[in-house]
Amino acid sequence: MLKFFAKRFGILLFTLLVVSFLVFLTFEFSPTDIARSALGQFATDKQLELYRIEHCLQWPFLHRYLSWLGLAPNCAGEINGIFQGYFGYSYQYRTDVDVFIWDRLGNSAVLALVAFAVIAPLSIILGVAAGMREGSTLDRLVSLFSTITTSVPEFGTGAILLTIFVVWLKVLPGTAPLEDSGGWSIASQMVLPVATLTAYYLGYLVRMVRASMVEVMTRPYIRTAVLKGLTFQAVVIKHAMRNALITPFTAILLQLNFLFTSVVVVEAVFGFPGFGRMLVQASLRGDVATVEAASLFAVLVVVISQVMGDFVYMLLNPRIRFA
């Protein structure tokens, strides 16, 4: 087991390194002039030149990457980089990245977790209900519903929900700045973003649970349980569900990657102050330190959840050994 974690940890570090290098590299090919976007369009050539020297933008690419990593002296002449826990300087916000990034990450995490808390039980209930009798009316309805909700993009769902609940019914606020605005509570601001995320994400998981449930229901041990004289309810809950949830459980963790995407979009739709919007703006302005920090966090969460998924899968399924 120790070997399993050691190997995964190694892969995680390698992935983070490769990703951070690739992000740095793409910014190298960027048409965005950092000095220009930091100082504005009225800055003189002299000012731009001074800014570049002050922030060491004229250094060769590899040197800047290494100093960002903390393996080479940075602009101030000291070794202080990601290995020392310093995320770098944001050209866009004119301050260190860790001053503002925790708030943004926290907001996004709250959004994702609340959505997750709604999605997980709901998808299990719907998926099991649909999959326990394949081809039934309920199954067909749930399948159709999940196909449609998953096919409507988040901004489409957002537009429809906004139209119904904000414009027509006027029962919910249309934006979620997470501060007191127009007398709407924070909880009410969270409703539509969470609903949008749920709508998009739920269908996929329902299909996973359903497919797994359908497969389990054809197994011999289910037939045995039925022939033993157990009620259908007992068969489903005690025998089928436990086995049917192994695959979707790991799928839930493996799909966190895509939940991230949805979170970014939902943040854009509802003006939610999360890390996704920050990231889009930062990449538009060539703010490499912010993009690096946000990407690394995203990769970290994704890879750790994948390792957890693999781990739990092995715990739940004794046939698969640690490798």
Next chain:
Amino acid sequence: MSAPTSATSGGKKAKSQVGWWATIRLLRESPAGMVGAGIVVFWCLVAIFAPLLAPYAPNANQFDVGPVASPSFQHWLGTDDQARDILSRIIFGSRIVLTIAPLATLCAYVVGCLIGLLAGYYRGWVDTLLMQVCNIILSFPVLILYVIIMVKFGPSALNIIAAVTFVASPQVARLVRSQTLELREREYVAAAKMRGESAWYIMLVEILPNARGPLIVDACLRTGYTAITIGLLGFLGVGLRPPDPDWGGMIKDTYGFLLGGQVHMALAPAFALSSLVVGFSLLADGLREISLRD
């Protein structure tokens, strides 16, 4: 197209013409698949005959009704904030989506099939190396990749295709690899090796056509999701350049009016895009259903 008769009896070569018709006949038995096929065909026809169907030029300003006009008999879906006829823009927008989405999916499939075939056929260090690269790309949050690629290389159709290829080909590669690992043990592969066929011949002529069943279902689904991606990039403001009508961009441009009560401008393209993706998804469901039937 997946012919269920030959998909299961792997060894036989595809009877292509018969296979196509068999698939279409079988699809009739799946109502969801028929609805999906209907929606996709509808949008394809709209895209092909766009100049005949659209009542106005997509970028022309309709000064008779002015901007932000509600739906009326002259302008069935109203006009947008720049007084352009929304119906015409949606009709012409279908051309963009239905060109870029299938092209991007095709590119992702060419790259993904090559990677998957090589990894699954040769196994060993080739497999380890290729899959490790794929895993790195896969663990990268997709949208961040899209945004970085689009922002860094500029908004254009070619860059959207490149971005989608980069992001989707590892996923395709995984699917192709798992199929290849299974199919390479079949008798007809052994027979081809015995005949002295080259590795490329075996991969492209023996293995790939026999793996097509799940690939077609996935490609169908993926085309739909690529349409979402195109819309998404447009919505985030890093998609295609204005003024040409792009559904995602249309939603973004008029989103601000939504809270003011002018909902038709954002809802119309949202419904257009959603219906197209629902069509592809239902079609994929139908194809999956009939391929599982026997």
